[in-house]
Amino acid sequence: xxxxxxxxxxxxxxxxxxxxxxxxxxxxxxxxxxxxxxxxxxxxxxxxxxxxxxxxxxxxxxxxxxxxxxxxxxxxxxxxxxxxxxxxxxxxxxxxxxxxxxxxxxxxxxxxxxxxxxxxxxxxxxxxxxxxxxxxxxxxxxxxxxxxxxxxxxxxxxxxxxxxxxxxxxxxxxxxxxxxxxxxxxxxxxxxxxxxxxxxxxxxxxxxxxxxxxxxxxxxxxxxxxxxxxxxxxxxxxxxxxxxxxxxxxxxxxxxxxxxxxxxxxxxxxxxxxxxxxxxxxxxxxxxxxxxxxxxxxxxxxxxxxxxxxxxxxxxxxxxxxxxxxxxxxxxxxxxxxxxxxxxxxxxxxxxxxxxxxxxxxxxxxxxxxxxxxxxxxxxxxxxxxxxxxxxxxxxxxxxxxxxxxxxxxxxxxxxxxxxxxxxxxxxxxxxxxxxxxxxxxxxxxxxxxxxxxxxxxxxxxxxxxxxxxxxxxx
Amino acid sequence: xxxxxxxxxxxxxxxxxxxxxxxxxxxxxxxxxxxxxxxxxxxxxxxxxxxxxxxxxxxxxxxxxxxxxxxxxxxxxxxxxxxxxxxxxxxxxxxxxxxx
Numbered sequence: 001x002x003x004x005x006x007x008x009x010x011x012x013x014x015x016x017x018x019x020x021x022x023x024x025x026x027x028x029x030x031x032x033x034x035x036x037x038x039x040x041x042x043x044x045x046x047x048x049x050x051x052x053x054x055x056x057x058x059x060x061x062x063x064x065x066x067x068x069x070x071x072x073x074x075x076x077x078x079x080x081x082x083x084x085x086x087x088x089x090x091x092x093x094x095x096x097x098x099x100x101x102x103x104x105x106x107x108x109x110x111x112x113x114x115x116x117x118x119x120x121x122x123x124x125x126x127x128x129x130x131x132x133x134x135x136x137x138x139x140x141x142x143x144x145x146x147x148x149x150x151x152x153x154x155x156x157x158x159x160x161x162x163x164x165x166x167x168x169x170x171x172x173x174x175x176x177x178x179x180x181x182x183x184x185x186x187x188x189x190x191x192x193x194x195x196x197x198x199x200x201x202x203x204x205x206x207x208x209x210x211x212x213x214x215x216x217x218x219x220x221x222x223x224x225x226x227x228x229x230x231x232x233x234x235x236x237x238x239x240x241x242x243x244x245x246x247x248x249x250x251x252x253x254x255x256x257x258x259x260x261x262x263x264x265x266x267x268x269x270x271x272x273x274x275x276x277x278x279x280x281x282x283x284x285x286x287x288x289x290x291x292x293x294x295x296x297x298x299x300x301x302x303x304x305x306x307x308x309x310x311x312x313x314x315x316x317x318x319x320x321x322x323x324x325x326x327x328x329x330x331x332x333x334x335x336x337x338x339x340x341x342x343x344x345x346x347x348x349x350x351x352x353x354x355x356x357x358x359x360x361x362x363x364x365x366x367x368x369x370x371x372x373x374x375x376x377x378x379x380x381x382x383x384x385x386x387x388x389x390x391x392x393x394x395x396x397x398x399x400x401x402x403x404x405x406x407x408x409x410x411x412x413x414x415x416x417x418x419x420x421x422x423x424x425x426x427x428x429x430x431x432x433x434x435x436x437x438x439x440x441x442x443x444x445x446x447x448x449x450x451x452x453x454x455x456x457x458x459x460x461x462x463x464x465x466x467x468x469x470x471x472x473x474x475x
Numbered sequence: 476x477x478x479x480x481x482x483x484x485x486x487x488x489x490x491x492x493x494x495x496x497x498x499x500x501x502x503x504x505x506x507x508x509x510x511x512x513x514x515x516x517x518x519x520x521x522x523x524x525x526x527x528x529x530x531x532x533x534x535x536x537x538x539x540x541x542x543x544x545x546x547x548x549x550x551x552x553x554x555x556x557x558x559x560x561x562x563x564x565x566x567x568x569x570x571x572x573x574x575x
Binding site: 086087088090091182183184197198223226227229291293294296297298300301308312315316317318319320321322326327328329330331332333334335337338341343346347349350351352353354355357363364366367368369370371372373374376406407408411422424449 | 482484487488490491492493494495496499502503506507509510511513514515516517518519520522525526527528529530531532534536537539547551552554555556557558564566567568569
């Protein structure tokens with residue numbers, strides 16, 4: 001076994017026993033990147049000397065690939081956008097500080113849809129990322145570089161971010177575990193904001209245990225992010241001991257199973273997952289989340305609204321691209337933004353500005369916030385009856401590069417991941433099977449707010465019941 | 476919200492301080508009309524008496540003591556500036572008629 005194939009737990013065990021050093025792992029990952037990333041395109045930049053130097057000074061640390069919207073002091077942070085070309089982060093995000101304080105080091109920066117807006121990583125202005133299980137297909141998005149790096153053994157584990165499904169959908173496409181923590185569980189300080197009431201950083205890993213280890217390192221109160229409560233962080237990995245599905249009440253929301261657009265093979269894999277849970281002793285309960293059909297519409301009002309406000313900071317004044325054609329301050333704004341942003345980002349800024357504009361605010365944004373309350377209540381009601389929900393993660397397996405051209409069709413990728421994001425609860429994608437063509441398919445488990453302990457236990461027991469999904473890669 | 480609402484991409488992009496090319500306007504106009512039409516689905520929902528959910532979590536204000544703390548080093552804050560002069564960001568003239 002090569003060191004780049006290791007997950008976090010195996011790496012930590014080997015480091016503790018002195019079988020190898022952090023530098024050995026980093027060098028192995030770098031060799032792997034040189035060998036195969038020309039085909040995959042997971043990384044945007046990899047400061048090899050910096051990573052090796054960090055590994056030398058932290059000989060027991062595990063390297064983690066970082067999605068390119070999380071600030072690491074002295075490193076680029078492009079957010080997959082031309083507008084941040086040349087930008088160098090002046091400080092570490094809190095999650096990066098937390099990594100460093102808990103035996104991890106950042107190593108390499110991975111691709112993403114521009115400003116995390118997208119479901120295929122095709123919206124990156126800086127390069128194409130391919131799915132390691134089929135190089136003609138997308139890795140998902142927006143954390144597509146993270147997923148491709150984990151799924152292709154181009155890293156030990158990665159950080160992603162999830163606003164409406166950006167950790168879970170790519171994890172499903174690339175055969176890895178992806179956890180979207182509850183809103184507020186992980187600090188957003190130093191993470192470039194897309195939609196501030198939804199964004200969360202989370203682990204993308206090769207096993208549930210690895211996700212538990214990484215989440216424990218990331219989570220907790222941060223005085224720089226007022227939305228992180230001072231709730232204690234459970235010892236997630238320790239709590240996995242003896243995880244079982246026996247007696248666990250698993251809810252099957254009917255709105256997630258009878259949906260046009262749900263790929264028959266994804267449906268089959270999900271139904272097999274349901275049966276495995278039952279065989280492992282779980283009690284299945286049919287539940288209803290009646291406002292599911294409105295969640296997408298709510299999301300595509302609230303997320304662009306918040307994005308249009310957040311991205312107002314890109315004005316060509318303090319950092320980022322400044323147009324050379326500006327003659328006054330107004331044209332400086334207009335042209336710098338026009339030249340710097342890509343099409344999807346522009347669409348969302350316009351959509352967000354529209355729903356917030358005078359005369360439309362109440363009908364769109366105000367109303368969407370009320371429907372969001374109803375979406376959240378659906379989850380509250382469901383979790384009064386069950387421990388966890390089991391659903392498909394993405395409606396299809398990985399699609400072909402260039403296959404989805406219409407923006408609204410692309411948005412439908414997040415059909416099953418958006419409602420839980422709106423509700424602020426925690427959710428995860430876990431590898432569950434494959435299509436007949438050998439494409440990975442994950443299923444989604446959802447638990448209540450700050451229910452990560454329960455979520456990870458359910459996922460761990462499910463992973464054990466499923467066994468390792470070993471699929472041929474094309475790299 | 477009535478289905479009579481029609482997004483005017485050229486007007487809204489101006490509000491958003493985003494210059495669009497003619498091609499972009501032609502591309503985005505039908506795409507955004509489609510998206511707006513889709514999100515209008517929420518008008519079907521009865522929201523009478525429902526409180527809006529403003530954030531990802533029910534929050535009370537998170538205050539800290541109002542004390543002076545060190546902030547980012549000036550050089551660091553200026554390091555990414557597209558143009559600067561001394562300790563300031565350099566911009567085109569803002570106030571009309573003022574001496575530059």
